[in-house]
Amino acid sequence: MFLQILDSSGVAFGRMLLRGIGQVYLLPSAWAGLLLLGAAAWQSWTLAGACLLGASAGTAWGLSAGDVPGSRAGLHGYNGALTGLGVMAVLPPGLLAWSLVVPLACLSAWMAHAWRRRCGLPPYTAPFVLVTWLLMAVAISLGLAREAAVAADVAGAGWIGAVQGLLRGIGQVMFLDDLGAGALCWLGLALGSPRAALSAGLASALCLLVAGLAGFPADAAALGLYGFNAVLAAEALRAVRPGRWLWPCAAVLLSLGLMRGFQLLGLPSLTAPFLLATWVVRQAALHRPHQARAA
Known part of the structure; x- marks a missing residue:
């Protein structure tokens, strides 16, 4: 019985975090989230891992805060997912970057939750933007920011x-x-x-x-x-x-x-x-x- 409950909880949490990834595009769909996660993996396993870790951290924070309906809808996961991606866009992949994904994802989830309770405007991706801008400012001032990639000629005719x-x-x-x-x-x-x-x-x-x-x-x-x-x-x-x-x-x-x-x-x-x-x-x-x- 315990294993059945644990399995059921794991499946439910998986759906929540996938809905969180889907909510990046304002879609509370676990299937959409799964394919979006696959798109990240197609380009980079690092990006996919950071996205998944960030969504998991944000969703877990939402559950710990007692907002089960919001967590089920993916509302606590999408800013965390974007924040995880943002960390890897700002910092070179490594111990520092990976160690920051969870706390920054939780911070963005908390900001979104507080925003919804106190502001009439929906937060959308504002917590992710604010957290990532702060990370950029600190990383640049400390010389930790990764070098910008040189864009190749990718356009066809x-x-x-x-x-x-x-x-x-x-x-x-x-x-x-x-x-x-x-x-x-x-x-x-x-x-x-x-x-x-x-x-x-x-x-x-x-x-x-x-x-x-x-x-x-x-x-x-x-x-x-x-x-x-x-x-x-x-x-x-x-x-x-x-x-x-x-x-x-x-x-x-x-x-x-x-x-x-x-x-x-x-x-x-x-x-x-x-x-x-x-x-x-x-x-x-x-x-x-x-x-x-x-x-």
């Missing part, structure tokens, strides 16, 4: 290049710039919600189109750096006003402009453009007078 940029825009939400990883992320979204996959694809494509027309650097577009904030913004606003595409499109374009602003200032954006664009447009959508009933 014509439609091939457009598809590559679109898929990388989806994968870059999880720091994944590999084309196959981006494709697996998109499949994970389709498994969790076909509408989410459609929304992500359209948002990434729209950013590629507008960035090209505006003359933004083509190498950044090919790596998906203009699309990943838009992918999240589109999904967040689609959930706020189902069937109303004006608001997601507005958030997508605003996130693109903010992303370019961060680039021009030489600042690491992470998902801050998504946060700012979504909060602004969300407030406008929810407080618009004489709103039509959502479809």
Whole structure:
């Protein structure tokens, strides 16, 4: 009997942490989370391990805080998963990096929990952004930050290049710039919600189109750096006003402009453009007078 209970608890916890990974894309789907974890493993076992460890730490913190419904929905895991990925993006993989994943993931989970209780705006990925920015500042000041990788020429020509940029825009939400990883992320979204996959694809494509027309650097577009904030913004606003595409499109374009602003200032954006664009447009959508009933 004890082993059956333990096995059942283990399966339940596994579903929770996979939902947490799915919630990186605002999808409380364990199947989507499993494929997203597989996408990280496709590119790097280190990234996959950090993602899984961070999601596990955040989920465990949520359970220890007594928020079982939130843990079941994956609400405590996604900032932890992103924080784990962020640690490996900032620091060279090693003892220091791995030792920081759990405490920083728990910190981001605590921040998200406190935010939901005290603030009217949803936290989304704000705890991950704040924790990772702090880590970046400390790592740079101490000379511990890993060297930035030199971007290779990854763009194909014509439609091939457009598809590559679109898929990388989806994968870059999880720091994944590999084309196959981006494709697996998109499949994970389709498994969790076909509408989410459609929304992500359209948002990434729209950013590629507008960035090209505006003359933004083509190498950044090919790596998906203009699309990943838009992918999240589109999904967040689609959930706020189902069937109303004006608001997601507005958030997508605003996130693109903010992303370019961060680039021009030489600042690491992470998902801050998504946060700012979504909060602004969300407030406008929810407080618009004489709103039509959502479809």
